[in-house]
Amino acid sequence: MAVRLGLMSETLKGMDVLDDLLAGTRARGGVFNLTIMDPPWALEIVDEAALSLATMVRGSAWVRRDGIDPMLMSPGDVAVFTGPSPYVVGDALDTAAQLRIHPGGVCEPLPGAPVDYSARLGVRTWGGRVEGAAMVASGSYQLAGDVSRRLLTALPSVLVVPAADVAGTVMDMVIDEIQRDAPGQQSVLDRWLDLALITTLRAWFARPESQAPGWYQAQSDPVAGVALRMLHDNPAHPWSVVELADRVGVSRASLARRFTSLVGEAPMTYLTGWRLALAADLLRSTNSTVETVARQVGYANAFALSVAFKRVRGTTPTAHRRSSPLSAPEPAARRDGTHRR
Known part of the structure; x- marks a missing residue:
């Protein structure tokens, strides 16, 4: 035997x-953003996405969401957010949000925000100045099928995978691809989002604290x-x-x-x-x-x-x-x- x-x-x-479960999670018209800001800064995300990824290209940030302890993201770390509830990403725990991101990537400047924080700096790129201290790259899945829901229910509301555990070459592509405006670019970005998700989840499940299903x-x-x-x-x-x-x-x-x-x-x-x-x-x-x-x-x-x-x-x-x-x-x-x- x-x-x-x-x-x-x-x-x-x-x-x-x-x-099989990832086969049911395919980006279709994902929404992508590159946001560049200077301290004090904070983004409130209310895009109601089923699943989102974010990585700190430059600088560090605290992730705040109801029901979880704040989590720190260092440069190169990747965070995965599941479910539609709002969350805040900012430079400090007490920094008030200056921008609110709605479904479809709509950016709403909030009271007290610098006037240029929602300025367009390039393709899919927003913020105060190109050389800003913090750069956040993100991509969101708008809808998830039932097959992928079986995967999502196995994940916490927020998870952060250190840069050292994530395939660096995948994340290194994000800045160039998000800011590129070429034929078929949406499909390229969708595939990037899928690949980034796969590598991040594989690294997450390998970690002892993941409590893998x-x-x-x-x-x-x-x-x-x-x-x-x-x-x-x-x-x-x-x-x-x-x-x-x-x-x-x-x-x-x-x-x-x-x-x-x-x-x-x-x-x-x-x-x-x-x-x-x-x-x-x-x-x-x-x-x-x-x-x-x-x-x-x-x-x-x-x-x-x-x-x-x-x-x-x-x-x-x-x-x-x-x-x-x-x-x-x-x-x-x-x-x-x-x-x-």
């Missing part, structure tokens, strides 16, 4: 659950990890614990016990959640019928998918499709005199 497990693990080497930690296990990969590779297969255990090469009881202990839920419960996450994204991102989506993710027909969807998510596939489109139109330009970044 040990030989069989070894061969199975080697076969699946290099294929992981994080890949069960599905991440279980990937290296020769029993639960192999089973987990099988479920992700072929969710439409009519899996049972018996078949899964047989393919892994352990008893049904051993698989159920090991999988539940490491992942945090039973194999079939995990499979149901994964299938419904895939179905939710397909319903929003394609015009496929509910029947087609059902078969793609492992349900016999539309009725079976609807029953599971309603039981777990409290709504029907059709209602889900109507209420939560995967993409949204770009916000219209502001007409109240504030700046769009």
Whole structure:
């Protein structure tokens, strides 16, 4: 059995659950900013983005958000923000925000802000002067699919990864790319945001304080990890614990016990959640019928998918499709005199 497990693990080497969850997190028309300011400075971000990244290109900053202790960002560090609640990035804990960033990158100067803090210094670049002491580069995902939500729920509200742990060449690209205005630049920036997210999260999960989720930690296990990969590779297969255990090469009881202990839920419960996450994204991102989506993710027909969807998510596939489109139109330009970044 040990030989069989070894061969199975080697076969699946290099294929992981994080890949699948990140595959559901793709930037589409991400909003990018390069802000240059001098002390005292602070930005209040209320852009309601599902996921954002920021890095200190120059200077250091404190990150403040309700529900967390303030976190310090040094030059080159990368912060990831999850969820739509506002946060403040500034040079000191007591510095009042001078700029407020709204959805779509709209920049609103706040009372007391220097008159030039929202001046355009270049492509996607704003601030008082090019040589300013602090330079913050950021990129935001506007919407997230259900597959990526499984990833987002495993992350804290704010996480900061030190520069030494992040792939430096990825972050070194940000200044040049954000300030470039060339054909296809939005696509280049979107791909940069994806790559920056992947390298940052990989570094974060490797840190002891990350408290990586069960599905991440279980990937290296020769029993639960192999089973987990099988479920992700072929969710439409009519899996049972018996078949899964047989393919892994352990008893049904051993698989159920090991999988539940490491992942945090039973194999079939995990499979149901994964299938419904895939179905939710397909319903929003394609015009496929509910029947087609059902078969793609492992349900016999539309009725079976609807029953599971309603039981777990409290709504029907059709209602889900109507209420939560995967993409949204770009916000219209502001007409109240504030700046769009």
